[in-house]
Structures are given as C-alpha cells and as structure tokens.
Amino acid sequence: MADTAMSVDEKFCLSEVLDTFKSCLTENKEVIIDKYVAGWRGLVRFMNSLGSIFSFISKDAVSKIQIMVNLRNGENGEQYFTIQSMVKYELDNGLVDTTKRGSHPDSGCRTLLRLHRALRWLELFLERLRTSAEDSKTSVMCSEAYSESLAQFHPWLIQKAAGMAFCALPGRLTFFEVMNVGSPEQVVAMLGEALPLISEVYQITEDLYAKHDLLGIP
Numbered sequence: 001m002a003d004t005a006m007s008v009d010e011k012f013c014l015s016e017v018l019d020t021f022k023s024c025l026t027e028n029k030e031v032i033i034d035k036y037v038a039g040w041r042g043l044v045r046f047m048n049s050l051g052s053i054f055s056f057i058s059k060d061a062v063s064k065i066q067i068m069v070n071l072r073n074g075e076n077g078e079q080y081f082t083i084q085s086m087v088k089y090e091l092d093n094g095l096v097d098t099t100k101r102g103s104h105p106d107s108g109c110r111t112l113l114r115l116h117r118a119l120r121w122l123e124l125f126l127e128r129l130r131t132s133a134e135d136s137k138t139s140v141m142c143s144e145a146y147s148e149s150l151a152q153f154h155p156w157l158i159q160k161a162a163g164m165a166f167c168a169l170p171g172r173l174t175f176f177e178v179m180n181v182g183s184p185e186q187v188v189a190m191l192g193e194a195l196p197l198i199s200e201v202y203q204i205t206e207d208l209y210a211k212h213d214l215l216g217i218p
C-alpha cells in the first residue's frame with residue numbers, strides 16, 4: 001500500500017532523498033513509482049524549509065504527488081507499481097489523453113510527465129551546484145537550469161513567478177547548510193553520488209515516454 005498522507009513538514013535530509021532515488025530502479029531498470037514519489041516528497045520538504053514564497057510550487061508538486069499516491073492506492077494500484085507498468089496499463093486501456101485534454105486530466109502518464117520534466121530541472125540545478133565556485137549564486141544556477149528545462153512548458157506568468165521565487169533562494173553556503181549533509185566538500189561529494197542515479201532514472205523515463213510518443217501529453 002502506498003502512503004496516503006502527505007507530510008511536508010519533516011526535516012529535509014539529502015541522504016534520505018539520495019537513497020530513495022537509488023532504490024527507484026528494479027534489476028530490470030524499471031522505475032518504482034512509490035520510490036520515485038518518495039524522492040519528490042523529500043525534495044518538497046526541503047523546498048518548504050526555504051520559505052513560503054515557494055509554496056505555489058510546493059502546492060503543485062504536492063498535488064501531483066497525491067494524484068500518483070491515489071492511483072497506487074486505487075483498485076488498479078498494482079498496475080502502477082512501476083512507470084513501465086503504468087504506461088502499458090493506461091495506454092492499453094485508453095486512459096491517457098495523448099493529443100488534447102479530454103476525459104483523463106489526471107492520468108498517471110500525464111502527471112508523472114510533469115514530475116519527469118521537473119526532474120530534468122533538478123538534474124541541471126544539482127550539476128551546477130556541484131561544480132559551482134564559492135561565489136556562485138544559487139538564484140542564477142536555479143534560473144539557468146529552469147530556463148533550459150521546465151520554462152518551455154510554463155506560461156509567461158508562471159515563469160515570472162518562478163523567477164521571483166528563485167531570487168529568494170539563500171546563498172550557496174546557507175543552501176548547503178540547509179541540506180544538512182556536512183561541509184561543502186561533503187555536499188559536493190554527495191551530489192556527485194546522487195547525480196548519476198537521478199540522470200539514469202530521468203533517461204529511462206525519457207526513453208520510455210519517447211518510445212510511446214508521450215512526451216507531449218497536454
């Protein structure tokens with residue numbers, strides 16, 4: 001049974017998120033939805049600790065996480081064990097609006113695609129953080145990562161609101177402290193460990209969605 005309650009107030013722990021993404025993949029390289037969602041939940045906790053200016057982002061992420069949790073807890077929950085089984089089940093049963101919005105606005109494939117696009121932003125942002133100089137600005141790194149990924153899928157108003165929120169990000173050192181991992185060197189080492197796993201999960205999902213022509217679900 002997947003978690004039904006969303007707790008977003010617990011303290012963030014980067015190693016916990018790292019472990020969750022690590023445990024996302026099965027031996028057959030399928031992506032386990034419960035673990036994927038748990039990874040996002042950890043990231044949302046972290047974002048909440050940065051201040052209420054991020055709450056509009058947090059709310060959207062939480063609502064998408066909750067849609068996935070509800071699908072896992074629904075009568076066909078077993079079909080949502082992995083992203084691969086979800087895609088097969090929803091496509092076989094006509095449960096995805098692939099070209100225009102219709103009767104399945106909250107399909108698993110559509111909802112997960114939004115998180116998947118955000119995972120690309122995360123990958124780009126973390127890579128910038130990992131290789132950043134002491135005087136680098138988190139707001140700039142975050143904004144560049146956003147422009148290269150999620151921004152193309154967001155309307156102007158959301159882009160502006162996101163840009164304003166990024167300006168409220170703490171400086172690099174404070175940001176590292178909130179991660180609660182240790183020294184900056186330890187943070188960099190942790191990021192170096194986390195990134196290949198996040199990239200692998202991203203690429204597997206990207207390839208699967210591309211294979212089924214699902215990357216543009218409206």
Ligand SMILES: CCCCCCCC/C=C\CCCCCCCC(=O)N[C@@H](COP(=O)(O)O)[C@H](O)/C=C/CCCCCCCCCCCCC
Pocket residue numbers: 014043044046047050054056057058060061114115117118121142146150153154158162169179218
């Ligand atoms: C080691 C950790 C360091 C980094 C921690 C990052 C923590 C980030 C946590 C959560 C990120 C939120 C993910 C947001 C998912 C957005 C999905 C989306 O694109 N939704 C839009 C489209 O949905 P539909 O309308 O089609 O259903 C929706 O319109 C979006 C609304 C809200 C704005 C989303 C802005 C996203 C900016 C992502 C950067 C987050 C910055 C966090 C800074 C640490």
